[in-house]
Amino acid sequence: MALTAPNPLLRVEEIQGRGRGMVASQPLRAGQVVLRDSPILLYSALPLIPQSSSTSSSPGFCDHCFRTLPGSSSMGGASSSSVSCPSCCHHRFCSSKCLSIAQNTSHTSWVCQALSHIRVNPALLELPLECQVQVNFLIAAYNLANVSPTNFQTLLSLHGPPDDTTVAVAQFMHSLITPLSLFTSTSHQNIFSLELTAALLAKDKLNAFGLMQPFSEDSDQRSVRAYGIYPYASFFNHDCLPNACRFDYVDTSSTDDNHNTDITIRMIHDVSEGREVCLSYFPVNENYSSRQKRLAEDYGFTCKCDRCNVEANWSDIESIEDDGAEDIEEAMDEDECENMAASDTESNPLGDNSDFPHAYFFLKFMCQRKNCWGTLAPLPPQGNTPSNVMECNVCGNLKSDNVLDGDGGQDGVSMED
Numbered sequence: 001m002a003l004t005a006p007n008p009l010l011r012v013e014e015i016q017g018r019g020r021g022m023v024a025s026q027p028l029r030a031g032q033v034v035l036r037d038s039p040i041l042l043y044s045a046l047p048l049i050p051q052s053s054s055t056s057s058s059p060g061f062c063d064h065c066f067r068t069l070p071g072s073s074s075m076g077g078a079s080s081s082s083v084s085c086p087s088c089c090h091h092r093f094c095s096s097k098c099l100s101i102a103q104n105t106s107h108t109s110w111v112c113q114a115l116s117h118i119r120v121n122p123a124l125l126e127l128p129l130e131c132q133v134q135v136n137f138l139i140a141a142y143n144l145a146n147v148s149p150t151n152f153q154t155l156l157s158l159h160g161p162p163d164d165t166t167v168a169v170a171q172f173m174h175s176l177i178t179p180l181s182l183f184t185s186t187s188h189q190n191i192f193s194l195e196l197t198a199a200l201l202a203k204d205k206l207n208a209f210g211l212m213q214p215f216s217e218d219s220d221q222r223s224v225r226a227y228g229i230y231p232y233a234s235f236f237n238h239d240c241l242p243n244a245c246r247f248d249y250v251d252t253s254s255t256d257d258n259h260n261t262d263i264t265i266r267m268i269h270d271v272s273e274g275r276e277v278c279l280s281y282f283p284v285n286e287n288y289s290s291r292q293k294r295l296a297e298d299y300g301f302t303c304k305c306d307r308c309n310v311e312a313n314w315s316d317i318e319s320i321e322d323d324g325a326e327d328i329e330e331a332m333d334e335d336e337c338e339n340m341a342a343s344d345t346e347s348n349p350l351g352d353n354s355d356f357p358h359a360y361f362f363l364k365f366m367c368q369r370k371n372c373w374g375t376l377a378p379l380p381p382q383g384n385t386p387s388n389v390m391e392c393n394v395c396g397n398l399k400s401d402n403v404l405d406g407d408g409g410q411d412g413v414s415m416e417d
């Protein structure tokens with residue numbers, strides 16, 4: 001497949017040992033939005049069979065745009081102003097407009113019948129939540145093949161050779177979904193195969209982005225409301241000290257209602273032309289061994305980033321997990337803080353030869369709000385003027401960029417986006 005540039009800021013390049021990656025085509029500035037990407041596929045992360053903790057069988061999100069339904073809690077209790085699919089009692093939409101779009105895209109009559117049929121399959125009751133979500137994905141992906149063959153080809157072009165575990169899971173999943181093909185046209189039926197099911201599950205595992213439930217300080221478990229496949233954002237490789245991070249605004253009330261599930265990638269700090277732009281695939285506070293385990297098991301690679309090279313020699317007790325900014329500041333002496341603040345985070349992202357060379361990153365770019373662990377990036381620059389307001393990509397908190405002034409980073413500007 002030809003490598004495509006999503007825009008003049010980025011290009012897709014083959015990078016030795018990492019597959020394709022996103023590289024800066026020109027100098028990029030802190031806060032700059034380098035990509036806006038729309039999903040080619042979205043599917044619910046809620047179980048097909050509601051869990052006992054849910055107060056209602058209705059999900060709390062629109063089944064098309066995944067906005068929180070007005071008047072609902074995040075897991076249950078849909079409002080009376082939402083509308084149900086006229087053919088099944090399970091799927092609710094925030095408006096008749098969303099329902100109407102869904103009937104031609106994400107909730108076609110085949111999806112509706114397939115989901116209704118599989119919900120009464122006794123085998124589903126035995127399935128753990130994550131397998132039920134994989135069934136959601138497979139139905140959404142096979143539906144995409146029918147409603148948008150171009151987007152389906154794009155999905156298949158993403159990185160993701162099936163590994164042995166995925167092939168084993170695919171065998172079981174395929175036996176569950178094959179009977180669902182009976183409800184569709186013969187030409188659609190013909191594409192169902194074990195090989196395709198395995199390929200799709202592998203693409204999902206390596207490329208899906210989670211759209212999270214609204215943040216709450218009361219919970220350290222923030223669950224996912226939906227997963228999306230974003231064709232350009234899928235080219236970003238991982239780094240445990242990322243130079244960019246992802247924002248989404250699913251519940252935005254913007255009138256541009258087709259784009260609330262778009263994601264934006266924003267630069268955390270300046271990056272020069274030719275540098276690879278990387279995201280962290282999970283919150284940056286995880287310790288070395290859990291990062292390596294996750295990356296090996298979920299993404300199939302060993303991370304050799306600068307931070308991992310340093311932390312490989314640490315015991316996990318020395319990791320920053322569960323530390324706050326104050327602990328990190330204590331780990332650095334005052335001169336070190338000032339030196340790192342003055343240093344160019346891009347040309348010397350790890351600072352000098354300190355034992356804790358990336359502490360500056362955590363002080364400046366990690367949200368210190370309780371249970372958040374989000375990453376902070378500056379708001380987009382206005383013309384040539386960089387913003388000194390940092391936004392958290394998890395809780396949405398805004399704060400002024402003076403974390404090294406000794407206030408522990410508690411100088412919130414506003415809680416609004």
Ligand SMILES: C[S@@+](CC[C@H](N)C(=O)[O-])C[C@H]1O[C@@H](n2cnc3c(N)ncnc32)[C@H](O)[C@@H]1O
Nearest residue numbers: 017018019020159206234235236237238299301
């Ligand atoms: C979402 S894809 C990223 C784009 C991918 N490199 C491609 O060729 O399309 C995730 C996969 O990229 C590779 N990858 C990502 N970050 C990496 C890194 N830091 N080192 C090595 N491989 C990496 C792994 O194979 C991983 O499963």
